[in-house]
Amino acid sequence: MRFKNEADLQKWLEQARNGEPKQVKKTIAPALTQIxxxxxxxxxxxxxxxxxxxxxIIDVRNGTMTAVDCGVIKNTPKDxxxxxxxxxxxxxxxxxxxxxxxxxxxxxAFFFRNVxxxxxxxxxxxxxxxxLAENGISTYEYAPRRIKQxxxxxxxxxxxxxxxxxxxxLKIQTNHIALDATDALAMAICHAQALAVSGGLGIPExx
Amino acid sequence: MRFKNEADLQKWLEQARNGEPKQVKKTIAPALTQIxxxxxxxxxxxxxxxxxxxxxIIDVRNGTMTAVDCGVIKNTPKDxxxxxxxxxxxxxxxxxxxxxxxxxxxxxAFFFRNVxxxxxxxxxxxxxxxxLAENGISTYEYAPRRIKQxxxxxxxxxxxxxxxxxxxxLKIQTNHIALDATDALAMAICHAQALAVSGGLGIPExx
Numbered sequence: 001m002r003f004k005n006e007a008d009l010q011k012w013l014e015q016a017r018n019g020e021p022k023q024v025k026k027t028i029a030p031a032l033t034q035i036x037x038x039x040x041x042x043x044x045x046x047x048x049x050x051x052x053x054x055x056x057i058i059d060v061r062n063g064t065m066t067a068v069d070c071g072v073i074k075n076t077p078k079d080x081x082x083x084x085x086x087x088x089x090x091x092x093x094x095x096x097x098x099x100x101x102x103x104x105x106x107x108x109a110f111f112f113r114n115v116x117x118x119x120x121x122x123x124x125x126x127x128x129x130x131x132l133a134e135n136g137i138s139t140y141e142y143a144p145r146r147i148k149q150x151x152x153x154x155x156x157x158x159x160x161x162x163x164x165x166x167x168x169x170l171k172i173q174t175n176h177i178a179l180d181a182t183d184a185l186a187m188a189i190c191h192a193q194a195l196a197v198s199g200g201l202g203i204p205e206x207x
Numbered sequence: 208m209r210f211k212n213e214a215d216l217q218k219w220l221e222q223a224r225n226g227e228p229k230q231v232k233k234t235i236a237p238a239l240t241q242i243x244x245x246x247x248x249x250x251x252x253x254x255x256x257x258x259x260x261x262x263x264i265i266d267v268r269n270g271t272m273t274a275v276d277c278g279v280i281k282n283t284p285k286d287x288x289x290x291x292x293x294x295x296x297x298x299x300x301x302x303x304x305x306x307x308x309x310x311x312x313x314x315x316a317f318f319f320r321n322v323x324x325x326x327x328x329x330x331x332x333x334x335x336x337x338x339l340a341e342n343g344i345s346t347y348e349y350a351p352r353r354i355k356q357x358x359x360x361x362x363x364x365x366x367x368x369x370x371x372x373x374x375x376x377l378k379i380q381t382n383h384i385a386l387d388a389t390d391a392l393a394m395a396i397c398h399a400q401a402l403a404v405s406g407g408l409g410i411p412e413x414x
């Protein structure tokens with residue numbers, strides 16, 4: 001805290017003697033209410049696709065991240081669209097009931113080869129987003145580059161490089177984990193880091 | 208039924224005297240099991256969109272259609288995507304529980320201005336499709352032209368023209384019904400007509 005002159009300091013000390021200074025209250029209170037890092041938060045990252053959706057859950061407390069669980073919801077290429085979406089919806093609802101996450105993270109800013117691909121991926125995203133929203137879980141979207149940057153330090157990292165650094169971050173073995181699941185863990189790590197920086201002021205608006 | 212020669216006819220008559228001829232059984236049975244038009248079927252048409260989803264339900268029995276209910280699930284342009292999808296998902300599940308439809312119909316073969324629009328509409332379609340699939344309801348897709356053709360007789364009809372002809376088909380007043388809801392009723396009528404023709408052989412594969 002800075003004071004313009006001696007009189008200003010004296011005024012502040014006077015206030016402090018009579019109770020907590022009002023000026024301090026005003027400046028500190030909003031920052032504290034934004035994100036309390038001492039509370040444990042559970043974050044689920046979801047790498048959505050129609051055929052293979054990766055998911056990864058971590059706990060964060062005071063900047064320390066702990067892996068909880070991860071996996072994939074798989075469909076064979078022969079499965080009908082409605083079957084894929086049914087399995088995805090039921091799977092997501094099961095995960096939410098079992099792990100009760102506080103936040104969800106998905107990848108945004110897509111590049112598609114054609115409109116049909118966008119429509120198919122949109123269906124999968126909508127199914128996941130509806131299941132999360134129905135359970136009151138806020139979903140945040142980060143660009144793929146930002147997710148890779150937050151884990152690997154550069155935005156063009158391969159899926160294998162992401163897996164190696166996720167292993168280091170969470171102190172787990174990722175050799176036998178599907179790459180879609182480690183990608184999902186990377187999303188959760190990205191959001192955990194955003195929460196920790198400047199009391200969470202850097203996190204985007206939820207979807 | 209055609210016979211090659213007199214001997215063939217005699218053989219068939221012999222079989223018929225000893226019970227129902229096997230050949231006749233084989234040819235008639237599959238057609239009968241495909242669609243039994245004397246059973247009452249309930250069809251829900253859904254005109255899916257993120258901001259305003261129209262729905263319309265009809266009952267069909269022996270080629271006679273009866274309107275059951277119709278309406279729209281609305282979201283304001285200010286609503287977040289997750290809120291829109293939550294409302295759509297809850298709304299669809301309520302409709303399914305209340306009306307227990309046998310089939311669902313949606314519009315297919317889309318033309319989009321850009322990939323973002325496809326992604327947004329895909330989200331809404333995925334949410335609706337997942338809710339239907341979870342409840343074991345088969346969803347059929349028809350091209351917009353085919354839907355208009357089956358109601359109006361030509362594929363370029365306007366929404367207003369569709370509403371007028373839906374009113375005639377179902378013998379209801381559509382003046383105070385939203386155009387998205389009459390469009391949804393037209394989808395249900397299109398599927399009802401497809402069911403009635405050639406024992407339902409003309410209906411497409413479900414999604």
